Amino acid sequence: MRGKDTIVLRDLTKIFSLGLLGRKKIIAVDRVNLEIRSGEILNILGESGSGKSTIAKMILRLLRPTKGEILFNNTNIWSMTKWKEIKEYYRRVQGVFQDPYSSFNPRRRVLDILYDTLYNYFPEYREDKVSAKKYIAEALESVGLNISDIEGKYSHQLSGGQLQRASIARALLPKPSFIVADEPVSMVDASTRIDILNIFIDLKEEYGVSPIIIGHDYSLAYYASDRIVVLYKGQIVEEGPPEVLEDPAHPYTRLLKESVPLIDRKWSKKLEYRVGDIEVSRRGKGCIFADRCPFKKPICEQKEPPVINLGKSKVKCWLYASK
Amino acid sequence: METILELEDYKVYYKTLSGYVRAVDGVSFTVKKGEIVGLIGESGCGKSTLIMSLIIRKPPMIVMGGKARLKSIDLINISEVERRKILLTKMSIIPQYALDALPAIKRIKAFLGDIAKDKGVPEEEVIEKFIERARIIGLPSEVINMYPIELSGGMRQRVVITLATIFSPDLLIADEPTSALDVTTQRHVLELLAELRDTGIIGSLIFVTHDIASVRQIADKIIVMYAGKVVEIGETEDIVTDPKHPYTRKLIEAVPKLGINYKKKRLSGLPGSPPSLLTPPPGCRFHPRCPLAMTICKTREPPLKPLNESRLVACWLYDQSKGEHS
Ligand SMILES: Nc1ncnc2c1ncn2[C@@H]1O[C@H](COP(=O)(O)OP(=O)(O)OP(=O)(O)O)[C@@H](O)[C@H]1O
Ligand SMILES: Nc1ncnc2c1ncn2[C@@H]1O[C@H](COP(=O)(O)OP(=O)(O)OP(=O)(O)O)[C@@H](O)[C@H]1O
Ligand code: SF4
Ligand code: SF4
Ligand SMILES: [Mg+2]
Ligand SMILES: [Mg+2]
Numbered sequence: 294m295r296g297k298d299t300i301v302l303r304d305l306t307k308i309f310s311l312g313l314l315g316r317k318k319i320i321a322v323d324r325v326n327l328e329i330r331s332g333e334i335l336n337i338l339g340e341s342g343s344g345k346s347t348i349a350k351m352i353l354r355l356l357r358p359t360k361g362e363i364l365f366n367n368t369n370i371w372s373m374t375k376w377k378e379i380k381e382y383y384r385r386v387q388g389v390f391q392d393p394y395s396s397f398n399p400r401r402r403v404l405d406i407l408y409d410t411l412y413n414y415f416p417e418y419r420e421d422k423v424s425a426k427k428y429i430a431e432a433l434e435s436v437g438l439n440i441s442d443i444e445g446k447y448s449h450q451l452s453g454g455q456l457q458r459a460s461i462a463r464a465l466l467p468k469p470s471f472i473v474a475d476e477p478v479s480m481v482d483a484s485t486r487i488d489i490l491n492i493f494i495d496l497k498e499e500y501g502v503s504p505i506i507i508g509h510d511y512s513l514a515y516y517a518s519d520r521i522v523v524l525y526k527g528q529i530v531e532e533g534p535p536e537v538l539e540d541p542a543h544p545y546t547r548l549l550k551e552s553v554p555l556i557d558r559k560w561s562k563k564l565e566y567r568v569g570d571i572e573v574s575r576r577g578k579g580c581i582f583a584d585r586c587p588f589k590k591p592i593c594e595q596k597e598p599p600v601i602n603l604g605k606s607k608v609k610c611w612l613y614a615s616k
Numbered sequence: 617m618e619t620i621l622e623l624e625d626y627k628v629y630y631k632t633l634s635g636y637v638r639a640v641d642g643v644s645f646t647v648k649k650g651e652i653v654g655l656i657g658e659s660g661c662g663k664s665t666l667i668m669s670l671i672i673r674k675p676p677m678i679v680m681g682g683k684a685r686l687k688s689i690d691l692i693n694i695s696e697v698e699r700r701k702i703l704l705t706k707m708s709i710i711p712q713y714a715l716d717a718l719p720a721i722k723r724i725k726a727f728l729g730d731i732a733k734d735k736g737v738p739e740e741e742v743i744e745k746f747i748e749r750a751r752i753i754g755l756p757s758e759v760i761n762m763y764p765i766e767l768s769g770g771m772r773q774r775v776v777i778t779l780a781t782i783f784s785p786d787l788l789i790a791d792e793p794t795s796a797l798d799v800t801t802q803r804h805v806l807e808l809l810a811e812l813r814d815t816g817i818i819g820s821l822i823f824v825t826h827d828i829a830s831v832r833q834i835a836d837k838i839i840v841m842y843a844g845k846v847v848e849i850g851e852t853e854d855i856v857t858d859p860k861h862p863y864t865r866k867l868i869e870a871v872p873k874l875g876i877n878y879k880k881k882r883l884s885g886l887p888g889s890p891p892s893l894l895t896p897p898p899g900c901r902f903h904p905r906c907p908l909a910m911t912i913c914k915t916r917e918p919p920l921k922p923l924n925e926s927r928l929v930a931c932w933l934y935d936q937s938k939g940e941h942s
Contacts, residue, residue: 340798340799341769341798341808357850439834451889452889453659482826482890483658483826483827483828483870484658484867484870484884484886485886487870487884488801488884488885490884509799511799512872512874512876515872515874515877516877517878518877535877539874542906548800549799549800551803551876552802553829553874554802554803554806554829554830555829556828556832556834556868557856559832560833580705
């Protein structure tokens with residue numbers, strides 16, 4: 294049933310091996326624990342390389358975790374064996390990606406692609422073209438498009454914003470419970486980003502679809518979320534309601550907040566943080582942010598910080614541990 | 617104050633099979649010495665065309681008319697030899713996507729060799745200058761022996777900035793210099809650009825972007841473009857706190873401020889899509905999307921006129937003479 298589904302990430306980990314002998318390892322996602330409930334907008338905020346897309350691909354069952362598991366209504370999605378069960382998972386958990394142009398076959402008309410998707414999940418519509426058209430028209434309407442906007446057109450004949458709307462409509466066709474949107478607004482114009490995010494909000498409010506929005510924009514994450522997860526080098530460093538972004542507890546979230554350019558505020562003092570560009574890929578045993586953190590204590594480099602519950606939010610940092 | 621760059625009714629079109637794409641269509645503005653000017657507008661409004669046309673024009677790009685002067689140099693009728701001479705020394709441009717454009721398998725040192733050859737100065741001199749500048753910019757001198765592929769995005773952008781400022785140009789134009797960077801690196805790069813101006817390493821800066829919030833951090837003046845035209849020019853503070861043109865207003869409204877969640881307030885973006893520059897709408901190019909459009913807007917183009925001593929707006933709402941003559 295839509296509205297009751299849950300996705301639980303338990304110690305979710307993805308390690309990529311690089312090099313000829315696979316000796317070099319990249320820990321892209323590092324023991325992520327998260328419960329994703331229906332009826333809320335979850336926003337995963339992180340910078341480039343923090344593991345956002347890797348998490349998205351694992352939730353979409355496109356990539357197998359190295360360790361840990363993803364439970365869908367208490368069933369590990371990789372222990373599903375029957376194709377029917379797997380297909381049902383794919384139907385209920387849909388994806389929307391950053392570049393809408395690469396998610397549509399350029400040689401087929403956009404509308405035809407939508408029909409393909411519909412028939413794939415609900416073959417009965419093949420026999421009832423009138424209902425099929427009505428169904429697609431409704432999906433398009435819920436993202437602010439008319440059939441006539443896309444009729445006869447190939448993807449390159451639509452603007453980025455229009456095509457992103459069409460790809461959300463396509464994700465809606467199978468009547469999913471969750472839509473995992475990996476940077477859905479990074480490639481659309483600043484002036485239309487809000488409208489695309491509003492679609493996800495409406496989907497939750499009016500259609501009971503729960504969006505998992507992944508992005509790197511601080512204010513947009515604040516705007517379009519019920520809960521925020523901040524990711525740094527594959528780990529969740531802070532989690533809570535959107536308000537945590539106004540007064541973050543974790544030093545990394547604070548750095549993000551101070552770096553983001555805001556239209557209504559001019560930067561004043563200089564940043565006290567180090568630029569993180571000379572990558573220290575080697576991971577010590579302590580805190581992953583220790584090499585850049587101005588609040589670092591001796592323990593930070595020796596022992597991994599615990600996740601501290603601050604009531605409304607959780608933070609993974611020694612500053613909040615009571616001795 | 618001395619004028620560094622002056623454009624007057626400047627037009628740059630693309631010749632295509634279906635006709636002319638009027639990407640830059642009668643643009644006028646000036647950049648004064650020491651100014652940081654932010655050039656903003658939606659994707660496809662002509663920002664990069666405007667910038668690139670100042671250095672290279674190859675088909676299908678055609679300069680259709682107007683004036684473009686860098687100090688006393690006529691940039692439209694300049695010879696190829698002259699143009700190459702002023703590049704890097706008088707004017708430097710960091711093109712959009714320059715980050716990815718650095719050939720990955722060429723050491724930074726090799727780029728310096730190319731520059732030395734091009735400018736006819738000894739390579740050692742260029743290397744020395746690069747190292748000196750790199751120190752100010754916060755790059756370790758070892759980068760000289762590194763390949764772009766080994767550098768992070770933020771470092772590559774700083775290498776590009778260092779290369780572009782070796783000869784202390786009067787004008788640096790940076791096209792979306794931070795768009796591909798992470799926020800935490802973005803801030804460093806923006807502050808660095810401002811610092812280059814503050815310390816006199818560059819004279820003036822034109823910062824091209826679609827991100828009005830980052831322009832706001834460093835620009836003294838903002839130029840807003842819409843569909844090939846300049847619609848508003850003003851001091852940064854004024855534009856941000858009191859935008860006059862309906863497009864500028866929408867643009868600012870569509871940027872979320874921190875502390876606004878959808879449950880508190882629903883924001884809205886700009887309705888509709890930008891017009892085709894092949895067949896732009898008649899009258900005011902913004903009229904199909906403008907919530908305040910009047911009859912006159914559909915037929916007559918509003919001129920860019922001063923509203924007060926520091927603001928220029930192209931909108932019939934502010935033009936007292938509207939409808940007077942034909
Ligand atoms: N197939 C792969 N093989 C090897 N390493 C990979 C692979 N996919 C991702 N990585 C590495 O894993 C880390 C996380 O990558 P991921 O794409 O999940 O980050 P992201 O947060 O989505 O970043 P971006 O904002 O750049 O999209 C990065 O260091 C990346 O280089
Ligand atoms: N070679 C070309 N031939 C025809 N039209 C072109 C060509 N290059 C650009 N255009 C068109 O000229 C217009 C202006 O493009 P330009 O790249 O200058 O925009 P921009 O403001 O820099 O956009 P962005 O923010 O996406 O970088 C666009 O409508 C674009 O489609
Ligand atoms: S654990 Fe220590 S190093 Fe890590 S973020 Fe907290 S204070 Fe900084
Ligand atoms: S001239 Fe008319 S259509 Fe154009 S911005 Fe002003 S009010 Fe709107
Ligand atoms: Mg990604
Ligand atoms: Mg451009």
